[in-house]
Amino acid sequence: MSSPKPTHNLPLVMAALDNPHRMRILAALRSSSNYVSQLARDLEISRPLLIMHLKKLEEAGLVSSGLEVSADGKAMRVYQLEDFDIRLTPDEVARAAAKLPKD
Amino acid sequence: MSSPKPTHNLPLVMAALDNPHRMRILAALRSSSNYVSQLARDLEISRPLLIMHLKKLEEAGLVSSGLEVSADGKAMRVYQLEDFDIRLTPDEVARAAAKLPKD
DNA sequence: GTTATGTGTAATAAATATATTACATGTGTA
DNA sequence: TACACATGTAATATATTTATTACACATAAC
Numbered sequence: 001m002s003s004p005k006p007t008h009n010l011p012l013v014m015a016a017l018d019n020p021h022r023m024r025i026l027a028a029l030r031s032s033s034n035y036v037s038q039l040a041r042d043l044e045i046s047r048p049l050l051i052m053h054l055k056k057l058e059e060a061g062l063v064s065s066g067l068e069v070s071a072d073g074k075a076m077r078v079y080q081l082e083d084f085d086i087r088l089t090p091d092e093v094a095r096a097a098a099k100l101p102k103d
Numbered sequence: 104m105s106s107p108k109p110t111h112n113l114p115l116v117m118a119a120l121d122n123p124h125r126m127r128i129l130a131a132l133r134s135s136s137n138y139v140s141q142l143a144r145d146l147e148i149s150r151p152l153l154i155m156h157l158k159k160l161e162e163a164g165l166v167s168s169g170l171e172v173s174a175d176g177k178a179m180r181v182y183q184l185e186d187f188d189i190r191l192t193p194d195e196v197a198r199a200a201a202k203l204p205k206d
Numbered sequence: 207g208t209t210a211t212g213t214g215t216a217a218t219a220a221a222t223a224t225a226t227t228a229c230a231t232g233t234g235t236a
Numbered sequence: 237t238a239c240a241c242a243t244g245t246a247a248t249a250t251a252t253t254t255a256t257t258a259c260a261c262a263t264a265a266c
Contacts, residue, residue, distance in 0.1 A: 011123065017196065018121040020114065020203045027197035037212060049255055051214080073263055074212045086191040090184055093120065094130035100123045140242060152225055154244080176233055177242045
């Protein structure tokens with residue numbers, strides 16, 4: 001079966017990718033879907049900051065998350081990469097622009 | 104001959120597209136390459152603001168510009184759309200992330 | 207009980223991006 | 237000369253985004 005092609009919201013995707021931390025987060029999530037505290041250590045950024053960035057990535061549909069319970073009983077929020085494939089062309093941008101709020 | 108595929112700088116492109124005005128500017132430039140003052144009237148934004156946005160689009164390689172002399176002798180800066188086609192995938196993002204300055 | 211781990215959020219500070227206003231120049235025409 | 241229309245920039249104000257700090261709560265292990 002083909003991967004479902006969720007119709008991405010271009011403005012949200014652009015906003016999400018317009019940041020070096022968030023690009024690195026996506027890169028890190030390719031190999032391992034990790035829980036937040038571990039990711040924060042790997043990327044060497046604070047957990048509240050990481051959470052803020054993950055939220056934007058999730059709102060854009062580029063990652064998803066869920067709660068898991070670890071072996072020792074702790075609730076952990078685990079993020080995983082969505083396998084997106086988005087094409088940027090003048091027409092695609094124009095299509096998105098047409099959907100923008102009038103003013 | 105095939106269209107030259109300029110290797111776009113992903114961070115610059117993302118920054119450029121992360122703005123509703125700039126998306127509308129690209130949409131407008133599809134049909135007509137216009138000069139700045141005309142574009143400003145069409146899009147109903149101030150000329151200095153438009154210039155700022157066009158600068159970002161040009162730095163990202165999404166538009167280009169040149170000076171032309173109109174029939175009545177005025178110098179006009181005319182912008183035209185670059186025919187970009189950029190693919191956004193986790194791997195492409197990771198590739199760009201790897202090139203980011205260390206810190 | 208204290209320590210170490212995880213979760214989550216709120217308040218604030220700092221840095222960037224966006225937008226406006228004002229002014230400068232030059233050309234052609236009435 | 238004054239007007240209309242083009243270019244360009246600098247200074248400033250406003251808004252948004254990013255980042256930090258300080259909390260709160262829960263579970264397991266010592």
